[in-house]
Amino acid sequence: MTDTAISAAPRRVSDNAALVAKRYRSERRFKLYGIAAIAVTAVFLVLLFADILVKGLPAFFEHRMMLPVSVSQEAIDPQNSKDPKIIRTGDFDGPIRESFRAMFPDVTSRGDRKKLLGLLSSGAADDFRAMVVNNPSLIGTDAKVPVLLSDDADQYLKGRQTGVAKIAGQGTITASADGEKFKLVTDKTPVLTAGDIVRLNGGAFRVVSADNGAYLAEQVTAPKSLDPANAGAWDIVRFTVTEHNRRIDDQEALWLEQLKEKGVAENGIAWRFFSSGDSREPELAGIRGALTGSILTLLVTLFLCLPIGVAAAIYLEEFAPKNRLTQLIEVNINNLAAVPSIVFGLLGLAMFLNFFGLPRSAPLVGGLVLALLVLPTIIIASRAALRAVPPSIKEAALGVGASHQQAIFHHVLPLAMPGIMTGTIIGMAHALGETAPLLMIGMVAFIVDIPGGFTDAATALPIQIYLWSDLPEIAFQSKTAGAIIVLLVFLFVMNAAAILLRKRFERRW
Known part of the structure; x- marks a missing residue:
């Protein structure tokens, strides 16, 4: 080397x-x-x-008032019939309004009383009506009634319109008329700023300007008296958002603060979100109609695409001859799985609505359209599951005398069923979240009633989310996000079921 x-x-x-x-x-x-x-x-x-x-x-919570109401027989059941049909048509709004106005005796002008009643929901009497219909013995007695507040009042009490700080007043303060405004004078170091609300002797004043301990203010609610001898404790209410940038003005906000301080307003679970259909009023809107429509639509989809998809997969994988025609079919199935979903909506609009004349906005049509959408996915998943079964299973069955059909349906298909079910559940989860095909067949309509059958007008949960997201009210933003949470829960449950099925029945060959 x-x-x-x-x-x-x-x-x-x-x-x-x-x-x-x-x-x-x-x-x-x-x-x-x-x-x-x-x-x-x-x-x-x-x-x-x-x-x-x-x-x-x-969105899963709502504010109600537990209001003491006199269940008037004259207004609800003048004939004392005790008939639920007659009771249901009674005047339930009147007693609620009278009881609510009685809580604010200082509100006397017509405009202020109208504004005060605007804090109540248009469906404020619904729970009262249901209570009396279910228990007619309440008629003629006094009862504690849950009264639903309006969406703006509810959003305010949830702190979604403005923050509120309350500061106890120090020393004494006096109010005196100064033209159209009022002058507030305190004997302590100035602590007020423009926009602060001073509550004094049953009234409220909004500070406009400050000058060396004397404050110029405008009246929000009238006080009982301006006599300094009657002035007692006072406090400051400070809002973080100005009146012009929220839907509740200062006067309404002070009324709601009084309800909170009296312990009348309470926050509870909004069961109507799950039990009611759609509504123009955010506090009354629910997802039951959309959820029922989605379930009916998915049932039609499942009963159509599962047997057809599995049968097509078995035929193509086990029985169809391997020629150009079957190759063309397989290529088209793979291509259909990648077609944009709105194309299937256009196909459903042209075929099922315009040609066959099926009812518009019906779960039946929605299920047919989604079945076309999901069918390629189920066929592909089913073929993969059949292909994953070792050939020795089929060969052993044939070796002991079973026919080709018996070998497939008695031995191969049961072993492939977990994979088929997994693919089916994933395909159904895909169908649950689809929106574009359902828009094309009219399921975007505003539908209040709960669908009772496959041919009734209905909408679906993704469509309901789409409709609510386009509305300007702040409460509908919460409803939109709440419906998204429900949709995600269903999707997670369906995907978890697919994973559990795969783990439970998975076999290692």
Whole structure:
């Protein structure tokens, strides 16, 4: 061996070590890139779900008043018939309004009384009516009635319109008329700023300007008296959002603060969100109609696409001859799985509505359209499940005398069923979240009634989310996010069921 060869050997060893170290560094970088990608994705998912939860959780709660109401027989059941049909047509709004106005005896002008009653929902008497219909013995007695507040009042009490700070007044303060405004004078260090509300002797004044302990203010609600001798404790109410930037003005906000201080307003679970249909009033709107429409639509989809899809998969995988025609069918099935969903909506509009004349906005038509959408996915998943069964299962069945059909239906299909069910559940979860095809067949209509059958007019949960997201009221933003939460729960449950089925019946060959 020459000296050149001897000197070259250590160099090759060092070069190889450098290459190995470089390769390890590259692998570590690639691993870090993967971890960073997963971390960024996780951060975005957490932010998305946190935003949905923060906006949607208030939709599951509502503010009501427990109002003492006189259940007047003259207004509800003048003939004392005790007939639920007659009781249901009685005047339940009148007693509620009288009782509510009695809580604010200082509100006397017609405009203020109208504004005061505007804090109540248009469906405030619904719970009262249901209570008396279910228990007619309440007629002629006094009862505690849950009265629903309007959406604006509800949003205010949830703190979604403005923050509120209450500061106890120090020392004494006097109010005196100064033209159309009032002058407030306090004997303590000035603590008021423009926009503060001073509650004094049953009235409220909004500070307009301040000058060396004397404040110029405008009246929000009338006080009982301006006599300094009658002035008692006073306090300051400070809103973080000005009156012009919220839907509740200062006068309405002070009324709601009085309800809170009296302990009349309470926050409870909004069961009507799950038990009511759609409504123009946010506080009355619910998802029951949309949820029922989605369930009916998915039932039609399931009963159509599952048997047809599995039968098509069995035929193509086990019985169909391998020629150009079957290859063309397989290529088209794979292509249909990637077609935009709105194309299936256009197909449903042309075929089922215009040609066959099926009822518009019906779960039957929605199920037919979604079945066309999901069918390629189920066929592909079913073929993959059949292909995953070892050929030895079928060969052993044939070897003991079973026919080809018996081998497939008695041995191969039962073993492939977990994979088929997994693909079907994932396909149904895909159908549950689809919106575009249902828009094309008219399920975007405003429908209040709960559908009772497959041919009744209905909408679906994704469509309901789409409709609510386009409305300007703040409360509908919470309703939209709440409906998204319900939809995500259903999707998670369906995907979890698919995973559990796969784990429960998975076999290792």
